[in-house]
Amino acid sequence: MSLPIADAFSQTDSLEDPLELMDEIDQLKKEKDATILAHYYVDGEIQDIADFTGDSLKLARDATQVTTSTIVFAGVHFMGESAKIMNPEKRVLIPDLLAGCSLAESCPADELAAFQEQLRAQGRQFDTVAYINTSAAVKSLCDWIVTSGNAREIIDRVPSDREILFVPDQHLGRYLMEVTGRRMILWPGSCMVHEVFSIQDLIRAKRKNPDSIVIAHPECPQNILEISDFIGGTERMRQYVMSIAEPKTILVATESAMIHAFQKAAPQHAFVPVPGIMTSTGETCACNRCPHMARNTLQKVRDCLRNEGPQIEWQDYFAKARDVLNRSLLK
Numbered sequence: 650m651s652l653p654i655a656d657a658f659s660q661t662d663s664l665e666d667p668l669e670l671m672d673e674i675d676q677l678k679k680e681k682d683a684t685i686l687a688h689y690y691v692d693g694e695i696q697d698i699a700d701f702t703g704d705s706l707k708l709a710r711d712a713t714q715v716t717t718s719t720i721v722f723a724g725v726h727f728m729g730e731s732a733k734i735m736n737p738e739k740r741v742l743i744p745d746l747l748a749g750c751s752l753a754e755s756c757p758a759d760e761l762a763a764f765q766e767q768l769r770a771q772g773r774q775f776d777t778v779a780y781i782n783t784s785a786a787v788k789s790l791c792d793w794i795v796t797s798g799n800a801r802e803i804i805d806r807v808p809s810d811r812e813i814l815f816v817p818d819q820h821l822g823r824y825l826m827e828v829t830g831r832r833m834i835l836w837p838g839s840c841m842v843h844e845v846f847s848i849q850d851l852i853r854a855k856r857k858n859p860d861s862i863v864i865a866h867p868e869c870p871q872n873i874l875e876i877s878d879f880i881g882g883t884e885r886m887r888q889y890v891m892s893i894a895e896p897k898t899i900l901v902a903t904e905s906a907m908i909h910a911f912q913k914a915a916p917q918h919a920f921v922p923v924p925g926i927m928t929s930t931g932e933t934c935a936c937n938r939c940p941h942m943a944r945n946t947l948q949k950v951r952d953c954l955r956n957e958g959p960q961i962e963w964q965d966y967f968a969k970a971r972d973v974l975n976r977s978l979l980k
């Protein structure tokens with residue numbers, strides 16, 4: 650799916666009072682028998698009205714606990730697909746159908762199928778391990794799905810005499826090769842948000858805050874990970890900052906909306922988004938905001954409940970993707 654994202658940050662709820670929108674959403678949730686799941690990367694006000702917040706793994710698991718007939722998934726398209734795959738009988742609404750993911754789009758299903766065919770023709774024995782940030786069509790072509798939180802454990806399950814084709818994130822794949830000691834064939838994909846962190850900016854930020862701690866998502870390039878004090882997926886980062894009692898300045902190399910969840914979990918610290926403090930005027934920049942996640946607004950959450958759409962429709966290949974997700978995430 651090719652996405653017009655240039656105007657994503659200009660989408661605001663400016664004409665409507667956020668508090669009134671929140672009340673309306675609360676009322677609609679009851680009327681429509683709905684539960685709201687929100688990713689840590691969407692705006693804080695959406696996280697505040699959600700029934701469940703979390704990273705991809707936590708939300709995929711939370712989706713199986715929902716008892717209402719409707720799920721509203723405030724995140725990006727592949728996450729809505731995963732919620733539908735795990736709950737075929739439920740209606741899954743998403744606030745904006747165009748909320749995609751540059752990482753998922755870097756690995757189209759037809760290109761992956763062709764590459765797998767090429768490897769098989771060479772007689773290579775391999776398992777395909779996909780990061781959860783992939784379309785359902787790609788998941789259906791894979792043997793395992795991982796998140797940054799469970800990747801190590803899943804990779805240990807792949808028999809040592811088989812090669813691993815890891816898709817789509819080359820940076821996460823390289824990091825996993827290091828921590829697991831397994832060699833992998835890496836798909837050359839990456840996330841537009843985590844790719845932009847500049848090593849110079851980070852070093853400068855560290856110099857300005859000598860006692861600070863750097864935490865980074867493993868989707869970041871290797872040079873950022875090398876000077877980070879802690880590397881982990883979003884949920885692990887949240888647990889980590891909660892575990893530090895003494896107030897610290899923490900430089901955050903991941904999507905900056907995540908700071909809302911950090912501040913709620915560990916208010917004793919000062920959280921600084923890495924590229925944000927680097928502009929010459931001292932202003933924060935938006936280059937570490939995901940434009941796809943930013944398509945979610947309170948207004949669109951209200952509208953999708955009110956209109957009962959857009960929704961994720963069941964596709965034939967969801968059944969195969971479901972087997973892979975169940976095997977990988979629920980055991």
Ligand code: SF4
Nearest residue numbers: 750751752840842939
């Ligand atoms: S932050 Fe990156 S990986 Fe996450 S949804 Fe946005 S583009 Fe995709």
